[in-house]
Amino acid sequence: MQRLLLLAGTLALASCVAGPPPEVATPAPVLPPQFLYEPYATTGAALADLLPQEDPGFGTLAAQALASSPTLAEALARIDQARAGADRAGAERLPSVGANASVTGQRANPAQFGASLPPGVTIDTERVSYAANLTARWDPDLFGHLREQERAAIARVDAANASSRAVRNALLSEIAASVIDWRTLEARQAAIEEDIAGAEDLARLASVRERAGIAPGFDRVRAESAADASRSRLAGLESERARLTGRLVTLTTQGAAQVCAALALDPPGAELLPPPAALPSTLLVNRPDVLAASAELAAADAELAATARSRFPSFDLSAAVGLLAFSPADLFDEDSLVGSLAAAVAARLFDFGRIEAEIDGAAATKRAAFQAYRGSVYTALGDAEAGYGLVAAADRELAAAQAEAASLQRAARLAETRQRAGLADFLTxxxxxxxxxxxxxRAASALGRARRARVLLWQALGGEVQPDD
Incomplete structure (x- = not known):
């Protein structure tokens, strides 16, 4: 027994001579105190207000997509897969209990025992044994190898949850942008139809003047060409409408007729709200891709710890109790009861650098995971800065486009008034x-870009945060 303990101690010491695992520094990324283009005044707007929540078409299509999107269903299946891995890792730390039963037949050759046997001794060359056993095995995990593997598996569940939220946010933002583009097409169509109506009125007036002999036919031709140009722009909208229909069919997994029926619902007039205020530090807890990268970093840290702990000895406790008899009638006799109890220890003595290579590889994986985390943080920061900047620029463009449209409309009405009063000619x-x-x-397109910029900002700030199941 003493020799066994001495051998076990020697193995334990031999496996611990490699030293501690390498340290991988993971400092927190340095973020600015505020966004450059963020409105400094408190707006009172909520993050969800950046989406076209008031549009019944968006509500209908978003609900259909969340219920039947294959991309989102795949992401949710990844969560179940990660949870199964975490359950398996947790079960590895618990004892394993099993049962077995067997019937074994043996036949021996008497010659294998020698040419002569003692007097009165005979060999039963054929025998059948019957056995039933209850077994148990447990790894006490004294050095935490299994515990770290479970921690890594749980971190991957968090990563899968965050990734599914990213898929959900991307799906909602794509649908919102497509619905906004559809409403923008409707507004552009209405504006072009107004242009056509105005040009046709001028063409009729020019035709009357031409027949009266007070104006050349060139005026009528110019007025008709303006109407034709507007009709050409109106016809070009159909290709954009077909593209948006196909995109929404893909996103919602609904037929084109169902998509068009949902978009046929008239939305109420919605106010263009200012963007909400946020801090760059909130990206660390709101952005799904940042949360997923953080969880992957935690998993890599746990894998490194588990790999380092594999240098230490592993212990195994096992026990078995059962019945063994050579006749079915004797199976439940007291003498047929058998059992065993064993404790084993195993460790590496000389692996010629194998485990150190595994540790170095796990450390490199953690360094890569940390750099991926830093990259996701600064990607989120860049997206948010660009989102705020796009909203500010789109709002300025919208104000200028609306002012231009109002000014030109006023100038057109004034020219018509002066022409009727005889103070301006038809060419003016x-x-x-x-x-x-x-x-x-142009004003309708600018309004669509302003609304689209808000959707991009919504996604950049983390979108809709769903509680984990």
Missing amino acids: VLEARRATDASGE
């Missing part, structure tokens, strides 16, 4: 109307 009216064409469409 025609030029004023030509300048007005497409100004309403």
Whole structure:
């Protein structure tokens, strides 16, 4: 017994001579105190207000997508897969109990015992044994190898949860952007139809003047060409509408007819709210990709610890109790009861650098995970800065486009008034109307870009945060 203990101690010491695992520094990324383009005044707006929540088409399509999107369903399946891995890692730390039963037949050759046997001794060359056993095995995990593996598996569940949230946010933002583009097309169509109506009125007036002999036919041709140009722009919207329909069919897994029916619902007039205030530090807890990278870093840290602990001896406790008899009738006799109890220890003496190579590889994996985490943090910071900047720029563009459209409309009305009063010629009216064409469409496009910029900011700030199941 003393020799056994001495041998076990020698093995334990031999496996511990490699020293502690390498330290991998993971300092927290340094973030600025505030965003450059963020509004400094408190707006009172919520993050969810950046989405077109008031649009019934968005609500319908988003609900359909969340219920049947294959991409989101795949992400949720990844969560179940990670949870199964965590359950398996946790079960490895618990005892394993099993049962078995067997019937064994043996036949021996008497010659194998020699040419002569003692008098009165015979060999039973055929025998059948019957056995039933209850076994148990347990690794006490004295050095925490299994515990660290479980920690890594749990961290990967967190990573899968965060990744599914990222998929959900991306899905909602894509649907919101597509719905906004659809509403923008409707507004552009209305503006172009107004341009066509105005050009047709001028063409009719020019035709009357031409027939009266007070104006050349060139005025009528110019007015009709302006109407034709607007009709050409109107026809070009159909290709964009078809592209958006196909995109929404892919996102929602619904038919084109169902998508168009949802978009046919008229949205109420929505106020363009200012963006909410946020701090760069909130990205560390709101952005799903940052949370996923953080969880992967935690998993890599646990894997490094588990790999380092594999240098230490592993202990194994096992026991078995059962019945062994050579006749079915004797199986439950008292003499047929058998059992065993064993304790084993195993360690590496000389592996010629194998485990050190594994530790170095795990350390490199952790360093890579940390750099991936830093990259996701600064990607989130860049997205948020760009999101705030886009909202500010889009709002300024919208104000300028609306002011331009209002000014040109006013100039066109003034030119028509002066023409009717005899203070301006028809060419002045025609030029004023030509300048007005497409100004309403540009204002509608600018409004769509402003709304789209808010969707990008919503996703950049972390989108909709869902509690973990």
